[in-house]
Each structure stands twice: as structure tokens, then as C-alpha cells.
Amino acid sequence: MTDATAISGASRHSLINWRGLAIHAGLIAAALVMIYPLLWLASSSVKPSNLIFSDLSLWPTRFRLQNYVDGWRGAALPFSTFFLNSFIIAGLAVVGNVFACSMVAYAFARLNFAFKKTLFALMMLTIMIPLHATLIPQYALFYSLGWVNTFLPLVAPKFLAVDAFFIFLMVQFIRGIPRELDEAATVDGAGPIRIYWSIILPLLTPALVTTAVFSFIWTYEDFLSPLVYLTSMDKYTVPQGLNLLMSSKGASSWGPLLAMSLLSLVPLFVVFFIFQRRLIEGIAATGLKG
């Protein structure tokens, strides 16, 4: 080996390294910019209100945990009410979507019936209909049923598989489950209900988890539907509680408002850290909005 090749080999090696390092540096800088507002939110939530807009450093010089106490009680009702309401609504939405959508998906993926193609096309079409197009007549319907200011308008639609996107997700997944399993069960005398319950549902678990996680996140974050349907404060969800806190307190107490904002994100962070890979794979594979 001559010196020349050794040098060119070494310099080429270091060149590649520099390039990799530059990309990492760029990506870390970009990631910091992305995350900075969230870090600022976290740090501001423990600062005295008068320091939030004057103290640039992310590490608070004075900690004021009182923000959390004030915020929790700050709106007309304590946030425990709003959190409880949100968890009830999001929890029921998860159960509804998981069961209703999986039943429908099983029928589309495995059973034969009249007008199957037409109904499937209709189902796909409903995915594209904007929420606002159906909002007003739905409101009139729920109003006439006496459901306004109850959780029913937010929860019942999930038990009727209105989020057709999840049906599509599950149909795609069931198509990947070997049909031989169903056929063997049929030979053993199992009917469709048995096959759905004992074979398809257990094997569908990954798709069910994706559905459950996204149902939870979207229902928990949703602001428009609770805003329309829930009128008395004791029914309010967390996003409504934040809106209430913001409009009732005004600019005077940012600390408590930001403290509650951060706290309201905690369930989302928890779900995100537990299910990161599933969430990201769900997005990548099906293009779920996020």
C-alpha cells in the first residue's frame, strides 16, 4: 500500500463523516426549533406570570408550582371535571370504534352479500365528506332526540361506525389474514359470529390498537363537536375547559393557563410514548391524517 492511497482513503473516510455530521447537526437544529415551543410551554408553566414574557431562558430562575394549583381551580369548575368528562367520552369512542368498525370490516372483507360492491364504494365515499356538511342536520336530529348537552352526540356515532376510515384500515388488514383459518373453522361448524370473535378479532389486534390509539387522540383533541353539543360547564371537556380558562382569566394570568395547557397534553404524550411505532407505522401504511 502506497502512502498516496492511504491518504486518499483516510481523507475520503473523513469526508463522509463530515457530511454525516453536518446532516446530524442540521437535523438536531431543526428538531430543536420544532420542539422549542413545547419546551417553552413547559418552562413557562412553572414561571411566575410576570417572568413568562421577560425571561428568555428555558430553565426558570424561580419555580412557581402554584400555577398548577391556580389553573386546576381557575375556570368556574376544577379541571378534574373536565378531565373526567374527556376520558369518559374518549374511552367510549375507543370502544365504539373498535367494535363497530371491526364488525363492518369483517363483513366487507370476508362475507358475501347483495350490493357488496356498491356498499363498499359508498363507505369509501363517506370518508371524504367533510364534517361540516352533516353538522347542522345532525345537530337538528340530536336536538329533537333531546341529546344536546349530553355525551350521546359525541359517543353514539362511534358505535355506528361513522369513522369509516377505520373500517377501511381493518378491511385491508383482514385481507392479509389467511382465509384457510376461516375455512378450517367453518369445517368445524363455526358460524360467522364465532369466526369473527374467535379468529378474526384476536388476529386483528394490531389494527385494533391503531384504531384505538387514533380514536382516543382525535376524540380527546376534538374541540368543535363538544363546542356545539355541550352547553353546561359540568359537561365540558378539557379543550373547552382551556377555552373557558383563557376567556375568563384574560391576559392577567398566563401562568395557570399555560400550566393547564401543558397538563392537557400529558395524556397525548403518554399515548405517544407508549405507541410511537404503531402510530408512525399506521400513518405510513395507510396515510391516516395526523
Added chain:
Amino acid sequence: MDANNNVAAFVFLSPWLLGMICLTLGPILASFYLSLTSYDMFSAPKWIGFDNYIKMAFEDGRYYQSLKVTFSYVLLSVPLKLAFALGIAMLLNRGLRGLGFYRSVFYLPSLLGGSVAVAIMWRQVFSYDGIINQILMKFGIDGPSWITSTDYALYTLVALAVWQFGSPMVIFLAGLKQIPQDIYDAAEVDGAGPVRKFMSITIPMLTPIIFFNFVMQIIGAFQAFTPAYIISGGKGGPADATLFYTLYLYEQAFTNFQMGYASAMAWVLVGIIGTATAASFLSARYWVHYGDER
């Protein structure tokens, strides 16, 4: 196949059939009927023909403003968001270490983006004495009062939308992984530089994904509501500068109880989204390449 299977199938389909008829198809048709009436929820709808549409087209300045705001938002936020998504996805698609970490960090804002908390945070970040202006101050720039200025308020919402580029980025990443490395190797042998490889391989191979992301983002952007509501205090201010279409629709329906007018607005929105989607699909014949055509 047989009657038995039909019965079983419709048992499984029954929740969805009920939901589709009562909560989707029925309401859509009812919405069209209501759009031809004057309706306030409390008394029976009064037939007024196309008056709502005529009012929208010729007499309602705020309606025009809401269209202008919404189209500006869609036309600015969607291309910027997709450009960031593709750019970062390409940087991440080099077999770097820590891919999972970066992917999660860039995706996180997308996940939180629809929440009221993030909109409140954004409102503080862009307020007159907020963090953006504090940073600008370090460079001697006296920043404007972003969210209360008619010139800038909409851009803060665009910035919020662009910040959430993570979800299309994840889809781009999945698409980039599907492009076989040997095509790039072959192009390199033929002397293609990075720009040439990007224009002649990456972009064409990725057109189906670009198309998909584009359509999904357009549909989503036309329906944006929560950030505009929170940042403008529910009113689309200052001076209607952030009066999104959906915000105005909400106000007409649930504040003014002009349910007939709001239904007409909803139908026009369906028309706009439908037209935008259809136009994308028609144009796709000229620029979207699917693998099997090669």
C-alpha cells in the same frame, strides 16, 4: 352466496348501515334541503329557494372575506408543509443513526397540532411580547404584534400548519424507502449529480405519494377550525383577518342561528373540496407516474 350469509352480513353491517343512513347520507340530503330554506332550529324551515346562495354570492362581504382567508391559508400552508415534509424526509432517508428518534420528534407536533393547548401556546409564542419577538429583539428587530395585526395574523396560522409537517413526512419516508437503490447507482454511473437524481428519479418515483399527500392536506386545510377559533378568540379577528370558512359557518349556525344560510355554506364547501379533489385527480394523469407504467 346464500341467504344465510346475507343475513349474517347484514347483522354485521347493521351499525354502519344505520349510521350511514341517519348520520351521513340523510344529513347530507337534509343539508341541501335546508340550504334552500330560512331555518333557525326553533321553528319549521321556510322555503326561500336559492336566496341563501344569492345572498352569499352578491351581498355578503364577510363571506367573501372568509373565502379569501381560507384560500390564502390553503394555498400557502399546503405547499410549504409538503416542501418541509419532503425535504426532511429526504435528509432522514440516508440510513442515518437515530432515525427513529428524529422521526418521532418531527412527528410529535402533527399529533398535538389539533389541540386547543397548542393553539394557546402558539398565541403566546406570537404575541407582541412573546418569544418570537424576544428573539427578534436580540437582533435589534422590533417585531410586530403578530396575532393582533391584520397583516400578519393569518401567517401565524400558516406557520402553525407548517409546523405540523410530520404526518406527510412519515408518508414520504415510507415512499422513499420503496425506491430501489440500484436506480440511483445506475444514474450515478451515468454521471448524474444530486440535482439530476432528485429531479429525474426521486420526484417521478414519488409522484403517487406526493399526490396522495397533496389531496389529503388540501381536504384537511379547507376544514381547519380549532387554531383559528382559539387564536382569534372565536371571532376570526383582527378585523376578520382570520375568518376561516368553517369559523364563519360555525358563527352563522350556532351563534346567529342562521341554519339555512350555514347549510348553504356547507354545501358550497362540499363543492369546493369536491372540485379541488376532482381537479387533482384529473391533473394527476399528466404528472403522477405509477410503477407499472414503466
